[in-house]
Structures are given as structure tokens and as C-alpha cells.
Amino acid sequence: MxxxxxxxxxxxxxxxxxxxxxxxxxxxLLTDRCVGMxxxxxAGVLLADRDGELRVMxxxxxxxxxxxxxxxxxxxxxxxxxxxxxxPVTVPDLLTETARWxxxxxxxxxxxxxxxxxxxxxxxxxxxxxxNLFRTAxxxxxxxxxxxxxxxxxVATISLLQQRSTHRSTVLNEQLQTALNSRVLIEQAKxxxxxxxxxxxxxxxxxxxxxxxxxxxxxxxxxxxxxxxTEPLAGLAS
Amino acid sequence: xxTSRSSRIRVLVAExxxxxGAGVGVVDVCTAAVxxxxxxxxxxxxxxxxxxxxxxxxxxxxxERLEELQLTLGEGPCVDAFTHGVAVLVPDLRSGELQDCxxxxxxxxxxxxxxxxxxxxxxxxxxxxxxxxxxxxxxxxLDTEELxxxxxxxxxxxxxxxxxxxxxxxxxxxxxxxxxHMEDLGEYRAEISQATGILTVQLGxxxxxxxxxxxxxxxxxxxxxxxxxxxxxxxxxRFSPDAEPTRTDEDP
Numbered sequence: 001m002x003x004x005x006x007x008x009x010x011x012x013x014x015x016x017x018x019x020x021x022x023x024x025x026x027x028x029l030l031t032d033r034c035v036g037m038x039x040x041x042x043a044g045v046l047l048a049d050r051d052g053e054l055r056v057m058x059x060x061x062x063x064x065x066x067x068x069x070x071x072x073x074x075x076x077x078x079x080x081x082x083x084x085x086x087x088p089v090t091v092p093d094l095l096t097e098t099a100r101w102x103x104x105x106x107x108x109x110x111x112x113x114x115x116x117x118x119x120x121x122x123x124x125x126x127x128x129x130x131x132n133l134f135r136t137a138x139x140x141x142x143x144x145x146x147x148x149x150x151x152x153x154x155v156a157t158i159s160l161l162q163q164r165s166t167h168r169s170t171v172l173n174e175q176l177q178t179a180l181n182s183r184v185l186i187e188q189a190k191x192x193x194x195x196x197x198x199x200x201x202x203x204x205x206x207x208x209x210x211x212x213x214x215x216x217x218x219x220x221x222x223x224x225x226x227x228x229x230t231e232p233l234a235g236l237a238s
Numbered sequence: 239x240x241t242s243r244s245s246r247i248r249v250l251v252a253e254x255x256x257x258x259g260a261g262v263g264v265v266d267v268c269t270a271a272v273x274x275x276x277x278x279x280x281x282x283x284x285x286x287x288x289x290x291x292x293x294x295x296x297x298x299x300x301x302e303r304l305e306e307l308q309l310t311l312g313e314g315p316c317v318d319a320f321t322h323g324v325a326v327l328v329p330d331l332r333s334g335e336l337q338d339c340x341x342x343x344x345x346x347x348x349x350x351x352x353x354x355x356x357x358x359x360x361x362x363x364x365x366x367x368x369x370x371x372x373x374x375x376x377x378x379x380l381d382t383e384e385l386x387x388x389x390x391x392x393x394x395x396x397x398x399x400x401x402x403x404x405x406x407x408x409x410x411x412x413x414x415x416x417x418x419h420m421e422d423l424g425e426y427r428a429e430i431s432q433a434t435g436i437l438t439v440q441l442g443x444x445x446x447x448x449x450x451x452x453x454x455x456x457x458x459x460x461x462x463x464x465x466x467x468x469x470x471x472x473x474x475x476r477f478s479p480d481a482e483p484t485r486t487d488e489d490p
Contacts, residue, residue: 184363191435
């Protein structure tokens with residue numbers, strides 16, 4: 001564990017929360033830091049929509065996004081179990097769990113993952129989602145890393161309520177709805193930018209995020225400006 | 239897995255359309271919402287940042303009046319819901335704070351007979367074609383389930399409203415929506431949104447039309463929207479402004 005990086009991460013997350021705040025950007029930062037700091041090979045965040053169905057809100061890479069989707073579609077896997085039980089699920093070696101999650105275990109191996117840890121995102125009595133850490137190599141999870149990962153998951157949960165809102169209601173499922181819509185908006189913008197500059201979706205996301213950071217703007221505001229062609233956005237992806 | 243909220247709502251709306259003996263239209267979303275929620279009426283307006291907004295339908299005189307008022311005055315919950323892209327819930331219009339917020343609308347709405355108003359934006363990312371308004375003649379709160387239902391009605395209204403334009407943009411015309419058209423409703427896949435963004439460039443159109451064209455193509459080909467979207471994202475399928483979409487079988 002790199003303590004300096006840990007401190008830097010919490011400062012960075014706190015900064016994001018205080019400034020004009022974009023949930024999708026924040027969750028992606030969270031997954032990236034889980035990879036950089038906690039020794040995870042990949043990380044993903046799932047949030048429940050208003051029907052209680054999980055949606056992939058952020059993933060550190062495409063492999064893990066597909067694997068998270070796979071769990072949702074097949075209705076099996078550690079992340080779903082963690083979400084439903086509201087408690088952590090830790091699997092140091094996925095090979096031992098082929099009976100428990102036959103389809104997921106096989107799929108995870110295909111994607112090159114050997115171990116997984118799923119941590120609940122709880123808000124008082126309500127479980128709103130899960131943070132998932134994947135590792136390529138099987139083996140026990142670092143006992144120091146786990147509470148830190150849980151703390152990151154808790155910060156992410158609190159952040160849901162932090163979202164800037166101009167409306168009267170602060171109902172949680174409305175917040176989630178806004179977050180989901182912001183995700184759609186950013187994906188639309190990624191598609192437009194990727195096609196325009198002949199780059200892939202990940203490069204498009206990075207370009208949008210760098211632009212937002214460099215200009216001190218919310219990711220979803222930049223995404224909307226791009227889609228609506230309301231601004232030149234000079235220097236974006238060039 | 240239990241029946242999802244969106245499929246339940248879809249059935250309620252389809253029943254209203256069947257009762258009317260027509261294909262599913264936005265008016266069916268309104269009547270179904272009134273039947274399912276503790277409200278007296280519903281209205282739906284097409285809204286736009288660049289073009290004039292106009293009322294599309296309403297279930298009674300009061301809701302018709304509310305739509306007209308908001309669009310004419312340029313203020314009210316529906317206008318705020320559209321501008322900010324969030325639901326605006328007003329359980330009691332007599333609250334003093336609201337009188338400051340919408341000085342003309344609040345009084346006019348009370349006079350028209352509405353005491354509670356709920357405005358739900360129709361939203362799909364940057365696509366925001368309108369607002370669904372619900373009103374009640376008595377003060378009322380929507381509980382969590384009711385609010386979730388109301389948002390599901392608004393989601394369905396978004397697609398019904400956009401699909402109504404398919405015949406105008408070269409997709410399959412005719413009575414009502416193509417078969418299986420609501421199948422992909424509850425499904426969210428990043429690829430659908432990415433493909434929509436890609437089409438804005440390939441077709442040189444706005445995001446709303448790009449989404450309509452993507453859906454129209456999927457219907458016309460009898461393919462799932464997620465399948466068509468994945469092909470667009472993988473660059474196996476290209477759209478162009480003056481020709482039919484072209485398919486290349488190998489990955490680039």
C-alpha cells in the first residue's frame with residue numbers, strides 16, 4: 001500500500017465532491033484508483049436503477065464492463081450476491097466457485113480474472129450498488145486494502161447525495177435516475193467524438209475527461225455542449 | 239426475476255391503446271398514468287430548445303389548460319423540468335415559495351383547479367423531446383413507488399414520441415409501432431448511446447434524429463436495437479445521408 005497515493009486519492013475524491021461535481025466522472029476516478037492503488041487489475045461500479053436492477057455505471061476497462069454486464073444478464077455472480085445480501089463477497093480463487101456461479105466463473109476466466117471482491121454500497125438501510133475489484137492472479141486479498149476499498153465505496157455512496165440538484169426533491173431514486181441519464185449522455189458524446197476523430201470509445205472518453213478537467217467543467221456539461229454543437233470546444237481530441 | 243416495472247407499465251399503456259383500437263400513442267401513456275397514479279389528469283408537451291414547444295395531448299380540460307399556461311407563460315414545473323432535466327414535484331401549489339417561483343403560473347393553475355403538479359422530463363441522455371405533466375385537484379405526495387412508476391411512464395412516453403416520427407424520417411410507416419418495438423425498453427446498453435452519437439456524424443443530423451434513425455433501421459430489419467448498435471460501434475455497419483446503410487462483414 002502506497003500511503004502517499006492513498007492520501008492523494010482521498011484528497012482528489014474530496015476535491016471532486018466539493019467542486020462542481022459529476023457523478024460519472026467521480027465513479028470512473030474511483031475505479032481507476034482502485035486499480036492504481038489497491039492492486040486490483042480492474043474495477044467496476046454497479047448501481048441499482050429504480051426497479052432495483054443493477055446497471056454498470058463505471059468500469060476501469062472494457063473487459064470488466066462486459067463481465068459486469070454478463071453478471072447482470074445471467075443473474076449470477078459475486079457482485080449480484082453482494083448487492084442482494086448487502087455484505088461483502090470475497091473470492092480469492094474463482095476456480096473454487098465453479099459450482100456456485102458456473103457461468104460467471106467460466107466467463108471471468110475467459111476475461112483473464114482469477115479473484116474478485118465485491119463490496120456493498122450502503123446508504124443507511126438501503127443497498128444502492130456495489131464496488132467490484134477484480135484481480136488476474138488468484139490469492140488472498142490484502143487485509144489492509146479491504147477496509148480502504150470499503151471506505152472508497154462509502155465515499156461513492158455519499159457522493160450520490162452530493163449531486164448538484166436544482167430541484168425540490170432529493171429522492172434517492174431520482175438522483176439515481178439523473179446519474180443514469182448522465183451516463184447515457186456521456187456515451188452519446190463518446191460516440192460522436194469517436195466517429196468524428198476516428199478514435200475508439202476509450203480514447204474518446206479520455207479526451208472528454210481531459211477537456212473537462214483542463215477547463216474546470218463538469219464532464220456532462222462538456223458532453224452536452226459537444227452533442228448540441230453549442231460551443232467550438234477547441235482542442236478537444238486533437 | 240419479477241416482472242420489471244417498465245414491462246408492467248408497457249402493458250398498462252398497451253391496454254389503453256387496445257381500448258382505443260389504435261397503435262400506442264402518447265395519449266395512451268397519459269390515460270394509463272392517470273389510471274395508475276393518484277392524479278386527476280395528465281398532459282404531454284413536445285419541448286425544444288430551438289423550436290417552438292407545443293402541447294401534444296391531455297386527458298381533460300384542466301390538464302389541457304395547464305399545458306397551455308406553462309407554454310404560453312414560459313414558466314411552471316414543466317418548463318423547469320425541461321430546462322434542468324429533472325422531475326419537478328409540487329405536492330401543494332399553495333406553498334408561498336412556489337408563488338415566488340412561478341408568480342403567474344401558480345395562481346393561474348390554482349384557478350384552473352390544480353392543487354398538485356408533477357412534471358417528469360422525457361429524457362434519454364441529450365435527447366429531451368418533451369415533458370409529461372400530472373396534476374391532482376387535491377394536495378398529494380407521490381410515494382417512492384408511485385414516483386418510480388411516473389418516471390417509467392415518462393421513459394415510455396419518450397420512446398413512443400420518438401417512434402411516432404419514424405414514418406417521417408424514412409422508417410416503416412403505418413398504423414402504430416412495428417412489432418416487438420418495445421422489447422428493448424427496459425434495456426440499457428452503452429452501445430445504443432454510443433451508436434446514436436456515431437450516427438450524428440455519419441448522417442450529419444442531431445442526436446434525436448440519429449436515435450430515431452437507429453431505431454427505424456432496427457425495426458425495418460427486424461433486428462434488436464442492441465445488435466444493430468453493436469454493429470455500428472464495431473464499424474461493421476455504416477449509415478450515410480443519401481444511401482441505405484452498408485454492412486461490412488469483417489471487423490476493421
